[in-house]
Amino acid sequence: MMRLIIITISLWLMVCDVMAANTALVGGRLIDGYGNPPLANSVILIKDDTIVQVGTVATLPIPEGYLVISTEGMDVLPGLWESHAHLMLNGHADYVHWDKTYINRLSDEIMPASALQLLLAGVTSARDLGAPLEDSINIKQRIASGKIPGPRLFVSGPFLQHKAYPGTEAFRWSINSVKDARQKVDKLAEAGVDIIKLIDQDKMSLQEAQAIVEQAHKHGLKVVAHAHRPDEIRRGLAIGVDNFEHTGLTTAPGFPEDVLTQLKERTATGRVAGGPLFWTPTVEGLWNYDAMVANPEHLDADCWQRGLKPDTIADIKQSLQQPGKLSYMQLTPLRKPTLKNKITQLKEAGVVFLVGTDSGIPTKFHCQSTWNELAVWVEVMEISAMDSLRAATYWPAVMMGVSDKLGTVSEGKYADIIAVKGDVLRYINRLSDVSLVMKNGVIYKKDGQVVESAL
Secondary structure (H helix, E strand, O other): OHHHHHHHHHHHHHHHHHOOOEEEEEOOEEOOOOOOOOEOOEEEEEEOOEEEEEEEOOOOOOOOOOEEEEOOOEEEEEOEEEEEEOOOOOOOOOHHHHHHHHOOOHHHHHHHHHHHHHHHOOEEEEEEOOOOHHHHHHHHHHHHOOOOOOOEEEEOOOEEEOOOOOOOOOOEEEOOOHHHHHHHHHHHHHHOOOEEEEOOOOOOOHHHHHHHHHHHHHOOOEEEEEOOOHHHHHHHHHHOOOEEEOOOOOOOOOOOHHHHHHHHHHHOOHHHHOOOOEEEOOOHHHHOHHHHHHOHHHHHOOHHHOOOOHHHHHHHHHHOOOHHHOHHHOOHHHHHHHHHHHHHHHHHHOOEEOOOOOEOOOOOOOOOHHHHHHHHHHHOOOOOHHHHHHHOOHHHHHHOOOOOOOOOOOOOOEOOEEEEEOOOOOOHHHHHOOOEEEEOOEEEEEOOEEOHHHO
């Protein structure tokens, strides 16, 4: 009986520890997301789901009744954003098989597992860019209501494109006229999406593509669009797309001069054109592909298995037995030498980068993708650690119009905070091992361990 009482008390204390109404994070170096010099020996006071005060150990006393959590020896920063995730995918190598086999398991298994994996990796906000509408809204609402754990989701629902590929009609909607374009944007907006995803806009008529952007903007929704081909970019600029996705052009060495000129003309307009021109380059999977083939050990990590059923895990594993032979990746080694030049061209054109990874595509797992992308930005693409972190915290919140509540660790914002041991500005890959994950004031990971009682 006494042992049962002790266990009960221990469990109660554990729950109180992760869901305390008043929490103080004390001692760590704060990187607040604004790009300011880090704040040493920080104190962050949190009441319920909101940051109420930020200071230092020397200047901000901790009021009575606050649960104190030490962040000594850690860097503390805003929860990360994953700006290009696919929650309906989990790294399986065969899209055709996956789409057919798992289309009816998205809401119950696949997407909740993806969401949880992102959250435990320190991703507290994510843009899910492409999934069936009903599943997208279902998962978004269940996370928002606290029924399942996951990052704050900003969903697009289905892609809008000229003609959906056979077998993908559940999450890709064809556009066949200007009227159809407007009606489909209306349907998405009325269902509750947060953003519109447009692809193959160069294959549509100018009028159809323009109608999508105009109707989205009428609903207060931003438009993200693929940038795989020069004409996709040209058309996207002509119709007023807000955010381009990917660093495409396959094996071409760089962007055509006329595209770069048009990009510079757009970035020169800034607020007049509705804000910065955002770009999510998704380069890590391309850059690291040959290294992954040489050493595929990370594919055996068990973090990507959390939340998935045994048969799903086995199916994904068998699909990745020979990653060097995946037809999906055969051009990748030829694309790699072009990436640094393309990133340099985009930087010089003045776009504002967002960290996104295409997380969920073959070999790219939700528990690994975001920090891998950040590492390549810093270590290869010569983007500073501070700028890279801002592209994964501050700028996504600005792009999505939620910077009043998200994106920085500051008073009045939601308590979406992560912490890592060591100096993340010198060693960005410390983000591979997040010690603390807090979202909405609830702690999901502490001392590097998942807090199972919070899930």
